[in-house]
Amino acid sequence: MDTTVYVPVDGTRAVRARDLTKTYGSGEAAVHALAGVDVDFAAGEFTAIMGPSGSGKSTLMHLLAGLDTATSGQAFVGTTDVTALNDSALTKLRRDRVGFVFQQFNLLPMFTAEQNITLPVELAGGTVDRQWFGTLVETLGLTERLTHRPAEMSGGQQQRVAIARALIAQPDVVFADEPTGNLDSRSGAEVLSFLRRSVRELGRTIIMVTHDPAAAAYADRVVLLADGRIAGDISDPTPESALAGLDALRTLEPNVSTGTTPVVPGAGAR
Amino acid sequence: MTTTTTTSSTDAPGTSPSGVAGSPPKRNDLPTVRYTMAQMRRSAGRLTAAGIAILIGTAFVAVTLLAGNVITRATYDTIAARYADADVLVTTSGNDWREDVEAVRGTEGVVAADAVRSAYLNLAENGEFAYAEGVARPQDDRLMPLDLTEGKWPSERGEIAVPDGVAERLGVAVGDEIDIHRWVQTDPETGDGEEVSEPVRVVGVTEDPYGAYAASGGAVVATAADIEEWGDEPVPGDPFEIAAVLDPSALAGGEPTQAVRDALNSAVVSDGDHSVVTVDEHAQRVSAERTGGEDLVFLVFVLTFAAVALLVAGLVIANTFQVLVAQRTRTLALLRCIGAGRGQLYRSVLLEAAVLGVLASLGGVLTGVLLAQTALFVAPQFDIGVPLPTIVSLTPQVVLIPLAVGTVVTLVAALAPARNATRVAPLAALRPAETLSVRKGAGRVRAIFSALAVLGGSGLVGLGVYLGADGRVDLGLAATVLGGALSLIGIIVGTVFWLPKVAAFLGAIVARTGPASRLAAANTLRNPRRTSATATALLIGVTLIMTMTTGAAAARSTADSTLDETFPVDIMVMPGSSDVPASAVDDIAGVEAVSTVTEVYAADAELPGGEYLYLQAADIEDLRGTVNDESAADGLEPGTVLLSEGQMENLDLAEGDTVDATGTGGETVPLQVVETSNVGLTSFVTLGDLRRLDPDAALAGVWASLAPEAEPADALADVQDAMSDDGVFVTGPAAQRAQFEQVINVMLGIVVGLLAVAVVIAVIGVANTLSLSVIERRRESATLRAIGLSKSQLRGMLAVEGMLIAGVGAVLGIVLGLAYGWTGALTALSIMGEVSLTVPWLDLGVVLVVAVVAGLVASVAPARSALKASPVEALGAE
């Protein structure tokens, strides 16, 4: 059982998980998507979560963001225990402190890029910080696209709009679930460098799920997940070290893709 | 899915995966059926909502048909009841009816027989009147359909038994004496006659348990001799009936034997046609005649509204299937990829519609039967005067007609969506889900048809209005109704072109109220076709309801001004059996509801041409205060006389002419003619002029106006009570007007009630559309929730969406309804004079509020299901 708590060397912790578990179904059919996860994510850092399919990456992210309810354990955004919030508090948390980027972009087709970007602020009844908006649009290279609707944009452009939407409310943390999954490698590289710039230049905190070692190399740190448990940690990853980390998981665990193997032999994978 | 061999002609040759070499291609629809059933199970919720629309429509039809049956049955029972326990009816020409009755009585096998005779009587007592049918007490009580509740049957002349209702109204009991008034012709040549009155004694009180005389409020029973004297001789040529009770030996299985029939036939003395029928045969024939007449009109009238409801249901169904096909685009494309033929997809959608149609229609018939049966259970608690059957009669028509109609409507509604399903390209399966959409926009044929129908219809309406103004109301109304229907069809067909623009306009206003409203406004515009189809369903009902209320409002206010002229005052007291006594003025003024009174005097005056003019006069100030239209007395001043157009024509006078009137007092007064259109004020002069013509001019009447809050009918009764001893005649134009308005209101209520069914169906359509949108937008709603849309904002968004769709339908329906109502009123009412085109603000407000609230309510269930889906689940959903 891996009980190591990964604490970054410096900086405050933006997001934490404590013995977080999530079980789908019950009895024979029970699937332990997360089987006791303890992990910390530092503020101002770009973290990638990697792991085999079905290892619980998406589940972990949903729980951290308060999109889904945990079976047990706690998840913190800053000092707020997300697992203890009711729906309206969660809504407020999502509005003000958390941003999302989805694999499918999920832009609203009837709105223009600009309307899509400013939507979270409007939903919260606030006013758009024009200066921040300008900075975002400029950084993400969307100046020319503001009046376009999603159908008139490429996948990469749509994903950049989605990133701007996630950042517009200046959230404490942005979660991105395979943001490059639907993009070709060039658009993917574009999006990733924008994500990294958001962290480096705009001071944001980003946690990203990815399958792609090359994508993970853009991050400051990689957290490895296998079978619902933390299985490793790589700082300042390169495509090679990320791939090696993943491969180590695979050799250790031939059945991992089913996600039903109950025990992970061995702890950290490094 | 198993590989399917298809023979569908729409498949390009060679593309169909024909069967294994050697085995002939055989048609096999089973996979289609299995696939269809699986699809239906998946879409059960959505289909149910659409099915309810059809269910309501077919229930409407079923209830109407059942009501028709009940009416027929009740008619039959009432007719049969009149002959009590008689077995046969002998119908003769009635020429020698007395001999016929004797001959029938003398026929072997006849136990008792009597002529069916009646007389119309006017009973009077305690100042109250009651008209009733008088019937002769038959030879045998088995021929008497009424029951005695008190006293005895009349056995001597001058004795009567009255129905309980009449006894109550007249305030009489057994032993009392009352007067019978009747009209006796004194000179058959000129038709002159006089009213005679004679006293009779009430010896019994009856009730009418089988409703034999329900239509005439019961029957007064008297001796045959009295009825013969009071009634008219049988009209030659009208069938004369003799009812007879037969001996059991003359009956075979309840039917008279042929021997008895022959004997009766040959016993008839009167010349001309005669027949012998059983009471059942007779009742069947008469009720069939009526069912072909008035009852058929009733059926057609109500079924028209059922048709409107079904049309709206059809729109809801079409919309639902359109959306279902759109949602299944990916699956359909996938099926095409793996070899499904166009024909198979087409049949699959139609099969789905057929199954839905049959199930929903069966549900509708069941609902209709239950409703009708419940009504029959409840009805006896209200005194409706007609005995109704206790069980609905389930004829094959009641089940089959709604079933067929409901299924056909569903199938027809699904035709276009089914065609769309065949248009899905196999390639669509490979495209990402977000970009999939069913063909947008609308065809040019539709645009042209719509424009032509609207233009042609409007032209017809214009023609109708012109004809109406020209006095040819029947023709005009036909043109207006036809044109209205045509243009409405054009508008409905064309809504897709312009309704979204109205929605966009309203949406832009609504969008200002907040982000959720902005989302809602944007959502309604994403799918213009769906929004317009949904709003159109509501538009139809609202348009028709507004047309009716607007027309009624115009009729009411037009009638108001016409009534002001026809009935210039609220209450008029005129000489009856005696003159109006001077005390009447104070008596009337003493009635609480009366606000002002005017004494009206009258005198005859002779004109130079030798004609006599009956002139009236009243104190000018009193008159102004009493007549409804104060300005009616304008122009009345010393030296003038008010004459109507007709009077002026008869007397060969023109406005402004001066005519010399000579009164009985001898004095001649020159009077200048002033025209008036107010019927009440014709022949009016000033009191001073009248007194100069006849210093002894008598009090000819008293006019009174009522306090505004007074109830006209009650006030009339009060005045009648106050005048009851005086033998004067009291009329209440105000009560008449109130009655007129009540008739309009009741008719309007019935029509609006019938149309409301269509509105209910349309609201279900709104809810259905919203639910479908919610399902379609699951991922989107989840995204919105993920980026900070609160639950109440999501609920609010759907509420605004529902209200917006309903609001657009209602606003447009109201505008159209006003236009149709006004043109209809112009056509129908121009003949009555200036038509006042009013806006029924109250009704309009109610319709709008009801529609918007309905839109709000329609969003409740969809919102609940939208909120139930967890964001994560929805984000994962494809």
Ligand SMILES: Nc1ncnc2c1ncn2[C@@H]1O[C@H](COP(=O)(O)OP(=O)(O)OP(=O)(O)O)[C@@H](O)[C@H]1O
């Ligand atoms: N709604 C659900 N019901 C049942 N089991 C679920 C549900 N959602 C996820 N799971 C299971 O939980 C486990 C973790 O799923 P999760 O989506 O977190 O994996 P993942 O690491 O994101 O995989 P991938 O890389 O394929 O996206 C899997 O075994 C999955 O089958």
Ligand SMILES: [Mg+2]
């Ligand atoms: Mg995942």
